[in-house]
Amino acid sequence: MRLAVRGGLVVTERETRRADVIVAGERIEAVLDPGAGAAEEEIAAHGLLVLPGVVDAHVHVNEPGRAEWEGWRAATRGAAAGGVTTVADMPLNSLPPTLDGAAFDAKRAFAEREAIVDFALWGGLVGDDPAPLRELRGRGVVGVKAFMCPSGVDEFAHLDPDALEPALHAAAAAGLLVAVHAEDEDAVAHATRELRAAGRRDPAAWEPSRPIPAEVRAIECLGRAARIGGATVHVVHASNAGAVDAAARCRIAGARMTIETCPHYLTFDASDLGRIGPPLKCAPPVRTSAERERLWRSVREGAVDLVASDHSPCPRELKERGDIWDVWGGVAGVQFTLAALLTEGVHRRGLGESALARLLAGAPARLLGIADRKGAIRAGLDADLALVDPEREWTVTARELEARNGVSAYLGRRFRGKVVRTIVRGRTVYRDGEVVADGGAARFIAREGSS
Numbered sequence: 170m171r172l173a174v175r176g177g178l179v180v181t182e183r184e185t186r187r188a189d190v191i192v193a194g195e196r197i198e199a200v201l202d203p204g205a206g207a208a209e210e211e212i213a214a215h216g217l218l219v220l221p222g223v224v225d226a227h228v229h230v231n232e233p234g235r236a237e238w239e240g241w242r243a244a245t246r247g248a249a250a251g252g253v254t255t256v257a258d259m260p261l262n263s264l265p266p267t268l269d270g271a272a273f274d275a276k277r278a279f280a281e282r283e284a285i286v287d288f289a290l291w292g293g294l295v296g297d298d299p300a301p302l303r304e305l306r307g308r309g310v311v312g313v314k315a316f317m318c319p320s321g322v323d324e325f326a327h328l329d330p331d332a333l334e335p336a337l338h339a340a341a342a343a344g345l346l347v348a349v350h351a352e353d354e355d356a357v358a359h360a361t362r363e364l365r366a367a368g369r370r371d372p373a374a375w376e377p378s379r380p381i382p383a384e385v386r387a388i389e390c391l392g393r394a395a396r397i398g399g400a401t402v403h404v405v406h407a408s409n410a411g412a413v414d415a416a417a418r419c420r421i422a423g424a425r426m427t428i429e430t431c432p433h434y435l436t437f438d439a440s441d442l443g444r445i446g447p448p449l450k451c452a453p454p455v456r457t458s459a460e461r462e463r464l465w466r467s468v469r470e471g472a473v474d475l476v477a478s479d480h481s482p483c484p485r486e487l488k489e490r491g492d493i494w495d496v497w498g499g500v501a502g503v504q505f506t507l508a509a510l511l512t513e514g515v516h517r518r519g520l521g522e523s524a525l526a527r528l529l530a531g532a533p534a535r536l537l538g539i540a541d542r543k544g545a546i547r548a549g550l551d552a553d554l555a556l557v558d559p560e561r562e563w564t565v566t567a568r569e570l571e572a573r574n575g576v577s578a579y580l581g582r583r584f585r586g587k588v589v590r591t592i593v594r595g596r597t598v599y600r601d602g603e604v605v606a607d608g609g610a611a612r613f614i615a616r617e618g619s620s
């Protein structure tokens with residue numbers, strides 16, 4: 170069975186050109202001049218961008234164990250609606266956390282039953298015991314995640330400065346990439362104590378409680394530990410350009426380090442915390458509008474390796490209890506990464522379409538070791554495509570939002586650029602506002618060479 174996506178502007182990391190994508194079964198067979206090639210089924214893509222499906226390197230699905238927070242079906246419905254064709258799930262907020270082979274197997278089974286888009290899995294790094302790391306590596310995790318400050322859940326320990334280097338060494342010995350939440354624990358604790366002592370309980374207090382130097386200091390510490398431990402590290406969710414600059418300095422000093430940012434740091438600013446409140450609480454926090462613009466410069470200059478959603482939903486009650494210190498942190502955004510980058514990047518700040526293909530698909534696929542199957546529109550790769558109307562303006566409504574608990578900082582947000590169709594391995598999973606797939610067809614995507 171052959172499918173032709175005809176007449177669209179096909180976006181690669183090098184160029185945007187009018188072309189037809191010919192799909193045979195689950196794979197891209199060829200990218201041809203318009204009108205060439207024969208197919209039984211045709212999709213008209215005139216006026217649309219044909220992008221590689223988004224590879225979201227950072228989502229929290231929370232199932233098994235906290236399915237009431239989101240779960241595989243709900244999270245991947247949002248992914249499908251957002252042009253995301255592969256999600257890489259973080260090891261924590263599910264129960265058990267993905268810390269060994271048995272926990273991995275349990276999560277994979279849930280995802281294979283429920284997910285609508287393809288998925289990869291991160292394991293966890295909470296110490297230097299090599300045995301569970303070897304199990305995770307053997308099962309094909311894309312890497313392991315570690316925290317340099319408390320993770321927010323009791324069952325996932327963080328690494329204090331003394332534990333960091335031996336843990337990184339153990340991960341390196343097991344051949345595992347390490348994704349790191351880099352905020353300095355002491356700096357955050359100190360700033361938080363002062364604000365609380367001053368009686369602050371309002372959402373605007375969240376930003377200064379986790380100051381930029383806490384990120385910079387942690388990244389510098391991580392760079393040293395990574396060099397000594399021989400590890401390859403990836404800094405998740407950098408909120409500001411100072412963090413990006415710190416990563417660049419670590420690389421110059423010899424560390425193997427990449428860095429990501431998230432759409433919420435590129436879309437919102439600290440003044441939105443007062444307006445939106447808890448749905449926008451995340452760690453590190455969104456920064457001032459001046460910092461947001463500096464971060465955009467870093468993105469445009471190519472200093473940020475990739476953009477991932479850090480999708481992290483929770484029940485409504487956890488966003489509504491007590492004050493800003495009590496509410497759960499996390500932004501539900503897997504559905505909006507592409508729309509946010511089109512709106513804020515391509516339309517507002519001159520980001521090239523090829524940069525989109527790199528930041529949202531090519532670079533994450535390479536980081537995760539899945540670029541032999543995912544992340545580009547090229548013959549031989551999986552036919553994962555996001556068809557986008559670049560000019561369509563729309564507002565995120567409750568009806569539009571795919572999230573189990575209906576909470577998202579993006580509710581009410583106006584976007585220019587909308588996903589109109591999402592295709593996973595040749596199969597349409599989302600079309601014109603409706604998710605049109607059920608769970609069960611998704612595939613686990615192992616890191617290349619892991620088994």
Ligand SMILES: [Zn+2]
Binds near residue numbers: 229259479481
């Ligand atoms: Zn996260």
